[in-house]
Amino acid sequence: MRICIIGSSKKFFSGISAYTIVMANAFAEQGHKVSVILLRNLVPLFLYPGRERVGKGEYLLDFHPGIEVYNGLDWNAPATWYGALRFLDKQKPDAIIMHWWTSSVAHMQLLLAFKKRMSNRRVPLILEMHEVVDTLEEKIAPIRIYSRIAGRMLLRLGDAYIAHSSEAKEAIVATYKIQPGKVHIIPHGPYNMYNHVDRQEARQRLKLNGFTILYFGMIRQYKGVPILIKAFSQLPAAIANNSHLVIAGEDWGDDPELYPALNSSPYRERILFQPGFIPDELVPVYFAAADVVVLPYLRTCGSGVASIAVAQGKSIITSDLATMREYLAEYKEVGFCRAGDVVSLRDMLGWAYRQWQENGWHQQTNQPGLTWQDITNKYGQIIRDLRSQRF
Secondary structure, eight states, X not given: OEEEEEEEOSTTOOHHHHHHHHHHHHHHHTTOEEEEEEEEEOSOGGGOTTGGGTTTOOOSOOOOTTOEEEEEEETTXXXXXXXXXXXXXHHOOXXXXXXXXXXXXXXXXXXXXXXXXXXXXXXXXXXXXXXXXXXXXXXXXHHXXXXXXXXXXXXXXXXXXXXXXXXXXXXXXXXXXXXXXXXXEOOOOOOOOSOOOOHHHHHHHHTOOSEEEEEESOBOGGGTHHHHHHHHHTSOHHHHTTEEEEEESOBOSOOTTHHHHHHTOTTGGGEEEXXXXXXXXXXXXXXXXXXXXXXXXXXXXXXXXXXXXXXXXXXXXXXXXXHHHHHTTTOSSEEEEOTTOHHHHHHHHHHHHHHHHHHOOOOOOOOOSOOHHHHHHHHHHHHHHXXXXXX
């Protein structure tokens, strides 16, 4: 089939940028003709928390040769919108897969969706829902109003929707009043694009010793990073002084508890805090150095970081949320703590430390969930069903 994927460019690099690339490559590897339309300048730069590094990164991930890429749409440049419409006309896809993660780009996505709807050649539009409602957008009144209007308009134009878990499906149906039969569950695809790095070299590079706890990814209020810091701070001295807590990821500045928790920790010297964007080449270094990856989320619709941890064979501690339970159901040596509960997470860290003391470091080998071939096959069936029913 001819598949057109709409996602985020590498200029405002994020997990959605990586996901767009990996998905496009997976479809191409299965023999499909793939094209990609990228959203390049997403918002006014002064509104973006990571504005200092926008457009400055060099990334190892890229599209396979043979994938045609339009790069890309800019939020304030109608000429780029026209170019995208012409590109879409030229590609003549059998289906469009649009990644949804923020309402801030809805006007650009709406344009492409309306083009699809008005075309003489009707094409199924599938929205893959990486988020239901972004918490930061909800806090800013003008963006909240815009998001609710433009976001709902766009979502009404979809022919099918992809959720990453049963919990996410329920939230999507309840929030946007979508028919449950239109929402399909396909787990988050594996992030197996990073090499495995020698553990000792990684630990020497980061100057780590003892038991190493890693939080990786964006630092947002709903990610629960202060909960992890407080839990680490409550560990017995004998454990904490033989451990390192590593927090690596871009700080969006929306969590008022982060720095007070960090600065008041009695083990501050054992915390490696690196609140900047982590370039591609360093991602496997952080995971290779870790003994356990901790994801203390307060809510989630899916986790790319968990997918990296699984692909890297890391032990995981995460919040007892339905989405995480569902994704990690078949994964060995995963521990769950109560979301937002410092004592519960502290106890799980102590359990992980004792496991490390007794068994030493070892790498997991089983990888739960679907392969990218499984995912592209499921998409193919959804597209065939839509075309047989309506097109």
